[in-house]
Amino acid sequence: MIIDSHTHVDEVEAWGWFDPPEVLLPLLDEAGINQAVIMPYRDAIGPDDPATAYLLDAIARYPDRLIGYVRLNAEAPGALAALDKALGQDGLKGLKLHTVSYVGFPYGENTVRLMRRAAQYHAPVLFHSGDEPLALPQELAEAARLCPETTVIFAHMGGYYHCQAAIKAAQELSNVLLDTSAMPYPEMIRQAVETIGPERVLFGSDGPGCVPALEIEKVRLAGLTPDDEALVLGCNIKRILDEVRHDL
């Protein structure tokens, strides 16, 4: 069972990214991926945001294949209500935060507030991480340190030049997990598994822009044991998602 823990469905004309679920699903099939966690490219600002509506429509059409994370602008006044609706009523399974996109400090009050609320639902929080300010692993670690009860996932494992910083943060903070998406180093996946354990590394593709079949190849080139590879490719994210509750 392979579950891709990080993919996108959305259509954003301004960026030229048109990725309805019908673009993603054939790529999942080609890669032998059973299910995928999807999230929009846009940050929702309230409970009835079109980005979340687009996400929910995709899941309604492909409920056996797609699992959703709400993506929010934590600085928006409606963010907390949107999170409650998404996790409590809409059946979504996690929260995606892209602090560069909404220009917020990861350890800022509004972001931390959402992280703590997500923890009440036992829902994971997936942060974009990378080489740019507002998304540096060191900054995300500060947020994770403020919310030890929250399961925090660093997408892209720190990007191009901050993979080791991401691994170090996860080594220091037991609530931090790393996803393998988009960053280009099979060796860093192996190092992460060896350093923080195979239970805390998640396969994610960042598809459909990043090709899921290629992203799986990256995990396979890491040379993990079959048991560890199975954890990374699906068992870990399944364990996390199975714990999500939809009432407080």
Next chain:
Amino acid sequence: MIFDFRVFLGHSFDGVQQTATGLLKTMDSLNIDMALACPFKPLSYNLDLANSDLSTAIKPHSDRLLGAARVDPWQPDAVDTLRRGLETHGLRALYLNPWEENFRADSSQLDPLLAIAEAHRVPVLIASGYPWVSEALQVRALVQRWPRVPVIMTNGGQFNISGLGQADARLALDQTPNLYIDTAGVYRQDFIEETVEMFGAERVLFGSGAPYFDQRYEIKRVLLAQVDEAARAAMGAGNAHHLLGVTD
């Protein structure tokens, strides 16, 4: 036929190293026929010596390995270093690294070097996507001054795992027909496909950046790209042959 347009040989100041024997062994396992090798920046910071050592290392493998002369434009003898690289050591391209040699890609200090490249009809590789020194539009400024010199932006002209460097890279490609990209580590593999669609496959070259990037993984960006076989052949080897004057 596969040609890797950017690998490194020697010993780098940062501890990374690669030998010709080791490189060729990996290339054999991946069915990569030829490669263009660039010197690492050695601990001595002496690029003239690094070019000479590179020439010596590739000479026994001249049917498979070609070399690029690396030059630091800050050095008073930069022009002589390039001339020696091309005329004495038989190197076939100019490699510039604004990040490690600490200069801006649009610096006028590069003009004497580009003049030599133009006179010798050799392509110029420039390590691109590095903040402050070699973002795509900084490279564009250089390329606009030298319209008859083929310039290859490494890494698709971007090191940004949010995709925020893509628009600038496209703008640079659109405005400078003598600008090319290599494929190493490019965020969102569909950027490669879109570049082929928008500007033609002749503007894209497979370059792995090994050993900083994993050659086993990087070759798959080209092999798995959703392009027709003619485009794949151009990216995989044809464009490299054309730019370096290699005949099949």
